[in-house]
Amino acid sequence: MMQRIPLPLLGFAAYSGTGKTTLLEALLPILTEAGLRVGVLKHAHHDFDVDKPGKDSYRLRKAGAAQMLIASHKRFVLMTETPQAEAEFAYLLSRFEHSKLDLLLVEGCKNIAFNKIELHREEVGKPWLYPHDDNIIAIASDANHLETTLPQMNINDLDSIAEFVLRYVREQCRFEERSTGDDSSQEMLAKEICVHRLLSELKPLAESETMPLTDAYGRVLALPILHEGDVVVDSGALLKQTHLSSLAALGIKRCLVIRKPRVALLSLDDSASQPCYAVLLGMLHTLGCEVNAHVVDAEKCQQRVEVFEEALNLNEVIILIGSAKSWQHIVRGLNTVIDASGFSLQFVEQKLLFLMDTTLEGLQGYFLSTVAPMLRKLRGERGHLVTGQKARLTQGIKAIQGEVEFYSGSLTVDNMGSNQVTPVMHSFESLASWLTIQSKENINCLIAVPAAVDTLKAGECVTIYPLQGKI
Template structure:
């Protein structure tokens, strides 16, 4: 087997250190240099790549030793190993097509003999595998390592996968990289995944852990309470309906007087209206003309709707067969009983909730004070609407999208306008915002290349962390506190502002406001187009979902997905969510869709 002579290098580390992440970053870098790659991963658990119900799964469960699936784009071979034995690298290498591969990357198999690069993160507290493994030729760490003398081993910066790829090209492949024309000195938003970036879930979890919900309670009238969060449960003071009543216009009768085998004619003893009850008792073998909502007269228990009757010339009513006891009657308390909890604390009040509260005669409720949010945009190139637009300048759109999203959450909003990239102006704006609000949100000023004094000012005024989030769009984010005030620094591109707000800031603001049940809706839909993606980041594609003829949902993007193309967001009614490990999907595949216009 000649693949044993192919260049090969292993990536070894303790579990959870980031072996898969690094290999995912190395693959596009090495492919950009013309290399064809094979990756071998050592799995310590049972492997199941097939799905029950698929033809290949049926062949395997029927007893086939090998199942080969072939298409124009891909080939898959599934071997059944009847006798359980530990996997070996030698056996795995026998499966490599050496005529189509230039380099083999290996994850795991740390006890096999092959050149290895060890990943080490001192913050995790694991000991080095080097120098106990003589096959380790380099250490890739996120921090410089102080190794004892005379230990000598190549040290690589884990935060710069391009330099690790260059090391593999030179040391393993034997290629001279001095004439390489591609230049990648530091990680960027073009990389599949940066080693130091947080996943979306990690960022959300850290932020929520740092927030204490506002517990200031105020009383609000119903109309002013719309969109606010209940501070205490609402208990019904009465039954709904307050009395047993008719659900239809028709005739109230006793079930004993309903006909069984033939038509029956009954005299009409009176009429009951909503708000004007029939005060007497209905005589036996008679009926009462009744309107929807009217209390059921004594002596009756069933309503026959008027469409199922006919009146006679004498003014009596004729009823047919097929009716049942209690039909078309709403029982007292069948919707709500007195003393029942109708709305729980932590609920954001909707229009339907206001109607429910009004139906109980409740005029005001206790809610948590809405968080006050101050926001502004930063940038010398930004102009407000109405100002002249000089060359190189743009109108500020971010404040308007932020205003709309904040108002939709029922928050108290303060717009502080556009602040120039000047230290004094920025410092004054940050102080004013922090003094007047519970939360400060800015757009712009948190990306690589922004003015250094922005970070310096924030560090002086509070405790701020600058993060890179593994999402697209919306990689940079700043979060922390300016004194007692929460701070979110969003990227400057318009779509990135909206995505980071909706996915990261909005859950935090709702939690701060006291809401306990927020969970964004995610539904399945079939994509009508192929969607390209590299693993490493969660991507949010602006899209339109709509019903298909069979009743299912289909979805397609709104076109170009650049983070500055605001039209793509204006046309969209949802995001297509492609998870971190997703490597793209074909047309017709099921994808996750998050609607944002309902």
């Protein structure tokens, strides 16, 4: 029996010509945008070579190296010669760094026993693998509906296939939780998938403005910049100093950028003095938002309604600071669902509405994991999804079960190149106290603790969100 690997494994099985690679090429961006870290194993029926004749690595292999590892600052590749026998499937799976992946997809290997989606196109003229393969768990084809209880999808409907894969990952993760009791990262994965669904409904701003290159730092390019027919900087790029220096050297003085998202920040007078208010303002400005802040009298309900309605008309995003109870007359009218941690997100008249509680760490964590991806997509930035990283705890955390919590942490890298994080357990009474402790304790990330967890032990893997450059 094949040894079990510690992450979901799913294959795409089909005869040659069905379009396995084409489908995976289109599917992978959807899965990665959903927050999944995906590994792919592709089986080749014929001899292949990823190396190029004449290159140093090619020459060394041909000179007799049984294994050749070539590395740069961006990637590394290990090439192993197997002239005597093809490497076994289980061995190939073991070559992946499982701790750095959420899902492993396999293209091909249809004769090996593991869960697969069958891909079938009538025009290819090949027979069905199902029902002769008991490991097929779903079918994606362009044929008429089959008489089977298996889930069926149109092979050209990428969204349906992506939804099936995401659901499969969640189900496999729940099975792992029941088997191992470790659910410290899967709930965060589910939240990232939820954010992806909302992101798919969100449309980037269509309005743009022309501005001098000297004022364009931190803005998102609306159209590609060409020089002698070549793209120098593509649309959707977040303009940084390296871009601006290169463009200035080419004599370019102005550029077209997407306008800033307009964000209304509504807080009650007792919330505006809290440290989270200043931090949130800073995070919004760092993301290049045009912030319209309003402080409302906590005793005047009608004023809150009027300010909210005006904000809804003039802004793309509305953030309400305070508890659900404080805004209950507005929240109740919108049928907003509040989760256990006191945060919520929904669309109202095609606008984004966030309700955020006033705890400093919780607000930062919710902003980085949920609000920031929305704002980045709204302003047209490529690679807008903010996904958590994985790290191992150096000491335990005692949490409140039933609430998603965020704790300050100090992230380091050990001698093996693995992330390690130490919780910094303090009560922050003011922004000044948080900044003082942040500097003293080297707070550089937030540790996310799922609602289902009340205790995390040293050595357990958690999801973290780095703070550098975010505030």
